[in-house]
Amino acid sequence: MKSTLEILQKHFDSSSIKTEKEDLENYGTDWTRYFNPNPVAIFFPKHIDEIQKIVLLANEHHFVLVPSGGRTGLSGAAVAKKEEVIVSFDKLNQIISYNELDQSITVEAGAITEEIQNFAKEKELLYPIDFASKGSSQIGGNIATNAGGVNVLKYGMTREWVLGMKVVTAKGEILEFNQGLIKNATGYDFRHLFIGSEGTLGFIVEATLKLTRAPKEKQVILFGIPNMEKVVKVMNTFRAELDLLAFEFFSDATVDYVMEHTHVGLPLAKRYPFYTIMEFESNNGKNTELVFSIYQKLYQKGWILDDIFGGDEQTIKHLWGYRENISSSISSFIPYKNDLSVRISNIHSFLSETEDIVKNNYPDFIVLWYGHIADGNLHLNILKPNKLSVKEFEEKCKKVNLLIFEIVKKYKGSISAEHGVGLLKKDYLEYSRSKEEIEYMKLIKNIFDPNNIMNRGKVFDT
Numbered sequence: 001m002k003s004t005l006e007i008l009q010k011h012f013d014s015s016s017i018k019t020e021k022e023d024l025e026n027y028g029t030d031w032t033r034y035f036n037p038n039p040v041a042i043f044f045p046k047h048i049d050e051i052q053k054i055v056l057l058a059n060e061h062h063f064v065l066v067p068s069g070g071r072t073g074l075s076g077a078a079v080a081k082k083e084e085v086i087v088s089f090d091k092l093n094q095i096i097s098y099n100e101l102d103q104s105i106t107v108e109a110g111a112i113t114e115e116i117q118n119f120a121k122e123k124e125l126l127y128p129i130d131f132a133s134k135g136s137s138q139i140g141g142n143i144a145t146n147a148g149g150v151n152v153l154k155y156g157m158t159r160e161w162v163l164g165m166k167v168v169t170a171k172g173e174i175l176e177f178n179q180g181l182i183k184n185a186t187g188y189d190f191r192h193l194f195i196g197s198e199g200t201l202g203f204i205v206e207a208t209l210k211l212t213r214a215p216k217e218k219q220v221i222l223f224g225i226p227n228m229e230k231v232v233k234v235m236n237t238f239r240a241e242l243d244l245l246a247f248e249f250f251s252d253a254t255v256d257y258v259m260e261h262t263h264v265g266l267p268l269a270k271r272y273p274f275y276t277i278m279e280f281e282s283n284n285g286k287n288t289e290l291v292f293s294i295y296q297k298l299y300q301k302g303w304i305l306d307d308i309f310g311g312d313e314q315t316i317k318h319l320w321g322y323r324e325n326i327s328s329s330i331s332s333f334i335p336y337k338n339d340l341s342v343r344i345s346n347i348h349s350f351l352s353e354t355e356d357i358v359k360n361n362y363p364d365f366i367v368l369w370y371g372h373i374a375d376g377n378l379h380l381n382i383l384k385p386n387k388l389s390v391k392e393f394e395e396k397c398k399k400v401n402l403l404i405f406e407i408v409k410k411y412k413g414s415i416s417a418e419h420g421v422g423l424l425k426k427d428y429l430e431y432s433r434s435k436e437e438i439e440y441m442k443l444i445k446n447i448f449d450p451n452n453i454m455n456r457g458k459v460f461d462t
Contacts, residue, residue, distance in 0.1 A: 003061075004040045004041070004061070004063045004083070004085060005017075005019065005040055005041055007057060007061055007063075008040075008041055008043060008054075008057075008085065011053065011054075011057060012043065012050070012053075012054075016043060016044050016045065016046070016050070017041050017042070017043055017044075018041065018042045018044070019040075019041045019042075023042055024037060024038075024039050024041075024042065025037050027039070027042045027068055027071070027080075027086050027088060028079065028080045028081070028086060029071065029078070029079050029080075030071045030072065030073040030074070030075075030076060030077070030078040030079060031071070031072055031073060031074050031331070032073070032074055032075065032076045032079065032422075032423075032424055033334055033390070034076070034390065034394055034424065035076055035079045035081050035423060036081060037079060037080055037081055038080070038081050038082065038083060039066070039080035039081075039083065039084050039085065039086045040063070040083050040084065040085050041085055041086070042068070042085075042086040042087075042088055043085055043086065043087050043088065044088050044090060044091050045087065045089075045091065045092060046091050046092065047092075048092075048166070048168065048174065048205050048206075051087065051168045051203055051205060052168050052172050052174060054085070054087065055168055055169075055170065055171075055172040055202075055203070055453070056172040058085070058451075058453040059170075059171070059172065059451050059453055062451065062453070063083075063084070063085055063453070064082070064083075064084040064085070064452075064453050064454075064455075064456045065084060065085050065086075065087050065453055065454055065455070066078065066079070066080040066084045066085070066086050066087065066199070066455055067086075067087055067089070067140070067141075067144065067199040067203055067454075067455065068080075068086045068087060068088045068089065069089055069109070069110065069137065069138035069140050069141030069142075069144075070112070070113075070133065070136040070137040070138045070141055071141075072133035072136055072137045072141070073141065073145060073419070073420060073422065074337055074339070074419040074420075074424075075145075075198075075416065075419045075420040075421055075422030075423065075424045075425055076422035076423030076424045076458075077144075077145065077198040077199065077420050077421070077422030077423070077455070077458050077459075078141070078199075078422075079422070079423055082456075082457070084456075087203065088110075089108070089109045089110030089138055089140055090110055091110065092108040092109055092110040092205065093108055093110035093111050093112065093138070094107070094108045094111065095107050095108075095111060095115070095116070095119055096108060096206065098119070098123065099180075100123075102163075102180065103125060103210065103211045103212070104163055104180055104208055104209060104210055104211060105119065105120065105127070105208070105209050105211060106164075106180075106206060106207070106208045106209075107139055107206065107207055107209065108205065108206055109138060109139060109140025109143075109203070109204050109205050109206065109207065110138050110139075110140060111138060111139045112134075112135070112136065112137070112138060112139075113127075113129070113131075113133075113134040113135075113137045113138070113139060113142060114134040114135045116139060116209065117130070117134065120211045120214075121214070123211070124214065125211040125212060125213065125214060126211060126212050126213065126214040126215070127161070127209060127211055128151045128154070128155035128161070128212060129142065129147060129148075129149055129151065129155070129157075129158050129161060130149045130150055130151050131147065131148070131149030131150060131324075132324045132325070132326075132327050132328065133327075139207055139209070140203075140204045140205070140207070142158050143158055143162055143165065143194070143195055143204050143207055144194070144195075144196070144197060144198055144199050144204055145158075145196065145198060145418075145419070145420040146158050146159050146195050146196035146418070146420075147418060148372065148375075148377065148417070148418035149372075149418075150246050150248060150320075150323070150324070150372065151245065151246055152372055152375045152377070152418075153244055153245070153246055153247060153372070153374040153375050154243075154244065154245045154246065155212075157418070158195065159192065159195045159196070160210075161209050161210045162191055162195060162207055162208070162209060162210075163178060163180045163181065163182070163208045163209065163210050164176065164177055164178040164179050164180040164181070164191070164207070164208040165177050165178070165191055165194065165204055165206060165207045165208065166204075166205050166206035166207075167194055167201075167202045167203060167204050167205060168202055168203045168205055169201065169202035169448050169449075170201060170202045170448050170449030170450075170451070170453055170454040171202075171448070171449070171450070175190070177189070177190045177191040177194070178191050180208040193444065193448075196420070197459075198420050198421065198422060198455060198458050198459055199454060199455040199458065200445055200449065200454055200455045200458055200459055201444070201445065201448040201449060201454060202448060202449070202454060203454075215245055215281045216281060216282075217281055217282035217283070217284075217311075218245065218279060218280075218281060218282075218316060219279070219280055219281070219282050219287075219288060219291075219309070219310065219311050219316075220277060220278065220279045220309070220310040220311075220315075220316045220319050220320065221277075221278050221291065221295075221307055221308070221309050221310070222267055222268070222275060222276070222277050222278075222307065222308050222310075222319045222322070223275065223276045223278070223304045223305075223306070223307050224267075224268050224270070224271075224272030224274075224275055224304070224305045224306040224307070225249075225272060225273070225274045225275065225276060225303065225304060225305065226272065226273055226274070226302065226303075226305060227273055227274065228274060228348070228351050228352075228355075229348060230274075230302075230303040230304075231249050231274050231276055231373065232347055232348045232373070233303055234276060234298055234303050234304060235247050235276070235373060235374055237294060237298060237303075238278060238291070238294060239374065241290060241294060242280055242287060242290060242291065242294075243280070243281075244278060244279065244280050244374065245279040245280055245281065246277070246278070246279040246374070247276060247277070247278050247279075247373065247374035248276065248277045248323045248370070248371070248372060248373065248374075249274060249275065249276045249277075249369075249370060249371065249373045250274070250275055250322065250323055250326060250368075250369070250370035250371075251273070251274055251275075251368060251369040251370065252271055252272060252273050252274065252275070253366065253367070253368050253369075254322075254326045254329075254330075254368045254369075254370055255267065255271070255275070255322065257326065257329040257330050257333075257368075258321070258322055258325045258326060258329045260329065261325060261328065261329030262321060262325050262329065264318070264321065264322075267308065267319070267322050268306045268307075268308060269306065270306065272305055272306065275322065276373075277319060277320060277322070277323050278291075279316075282311075295307065323370065326368070326370050330368065330381060330383060333366075333383040333384055334383075334384040334390060334393070335368075335381040335382060335383050335384070336381070336382045336384070336393065336394065336397040337379065337380070337381050337419070338379070338380040338381075338401070338404060338415075339377070339379055339415075339416050339417050339418060339419040340354075340377070340378050340379075340380060340404070340408055340413060340414065340415065340417060341375075341376045341377045341378070341413050341414045341417030341418075342376050342408070342411045342412075342413035342414075343376055343411070343412075343413070344374070344375070344376045346376075346411045346413070347373065347376060347378075349411070350378075350407060350408075350411050350413065351378070353407050354380070354404055354407055357400065357403045357404055357407070358380070358400075358404075361399075361400045361403070362382055362400065364385065365382050365383065365385065366382070366383040367380070367381070367382055367383075368380075368381040368382075368383070369381075372417075372418075376413075376417070377417040377418060378417075380404075382397055401428060405428050405431040406431070408431055408432065409431045409432070413432070414432045415428045415429070415431050415432045416432070421458070421459045421460075422458050422459070423457065423458060426457075426458070426459055426460055426461070429459070429460060438460060441459070441460065442460060442462055445462060446462070
């Protein structure tokens with residue numbers, strides 16, 4: 001550790017390096033809270049050439065680098081626990097340029113997601129990737145984990161919005177991918193290797209992002225629903241008739257935590273087993289009329305038990321708060337998070353089988369369900385009881401993981417829909433990827449990073 005620190009101090013200004021214990025602990029971890037950070041130092045580059053320089057030094061002196069963005073990840077991909085050097089993008093956070101004709105924006109990797117959204121809004125456009133951590137997450141981390149969020153139903157994942165990027169590979173080369181083009185049929189598109197690579201191939205340092213038209217006259221309805229079967233049926237009924245912006249669900253058990261955390265009341269007059277939030281464009285009232293026509297039929301069938309409508313910005317924000325504030329409201333309880341996905345056609349069967357396992361194996365635990373059900377993504381959160389240590393709790397959850405992931409494999413689903421693999425899920429990668437796929441991933445890693453200096457031990461062991 002001393003040797004690595006001496007190398008950093010020799011080649012970089014002292015203002016770019018932090019080694020205080022509090023800083024090491026803060027920058028050395030993410031939101032998983034299951035790993036003890038133990039980095040050597042945090043390096044804050046101000047220019048791309050400094051990133052290139054530290055990569056070349058890491059290859060020469062054989063120390064490991066861990067990229068650090070907003071550290072809002074939930075898989076341990078940004079954790080530094082084995083004397084690595086953290087490379088923080090906090091100071092590489094500028095919006096570089098905006099192209100009105102292309103409707104695109106070029107930003108440094110440390111740019112905050114919400115700031116990009118606000119810039120687009122000023123131009124009467126939209127950067128649609130949206131999630132609860134947008135106020136602190138950075139675009140480089142979003143790209144490195146192919147972030148999703150609440151708008152995936154309409155707009156897809158981060159991958160869909162990256163027109164180009166600049167990277168510093170693990171060999172220290174600076175490469176530019178795709179040059180912001182919409183069409184480019186010239187062989188392999190290396191953008192898509194780096195998107196979702198979790199910092200294992202190199203550093204994403206700049207990105208050119210596509211913007212789009214912002215939806216007009218957004219409207220939201222929150223429904224109370226009797227069971228998960230009806231949640232799926234309600235979703236499918238509306239989707240068959242309407243181009244939805246979002247459709248999310250959460251269980252009643254989550255509501256208490258949100259009310260406690262944000263000081264709001266019940267979303268509806270009474271409590272219901274499940275709730276959904278549906279967002280759509282009014283289309284001059286035509287879609288609103290259609291929604292209420294469908295709603296009347298579903299209410300008469302007993303699929304919907306109650307509702308509340310939001311047409312103004314303040315009410316829409318209030319209703320979305322019941323969904324978007326779940327993660328922050330339970331964070332102090334050290335939840336064990338499963339981020340699962342299956343095809344939409346398999347959701348009901350998958351949920352039924354998974355719920356049976358959860359009930360049989362977690363009878364004394366508080367279990368919370370919520371997620372992006374319209375794109376097949378379900379978040380299963382188990383809260384740690386006070387009587388258990390973090391280690392004991394983690395071990396219990398890991399045992400049941402094997403049962404849950406067998407069902408994921410049965411339905412050809414994913415053990416990590418949008419949170420990534422990192423440290424937390426790498427032991428279970430084979431439930432979603434074949435041995436051959438994993439071997440090819442390792443070969444690609446070796447081509448870009450032959451000395452294994454980039455985020456070593458994440459996604460898989462090498």
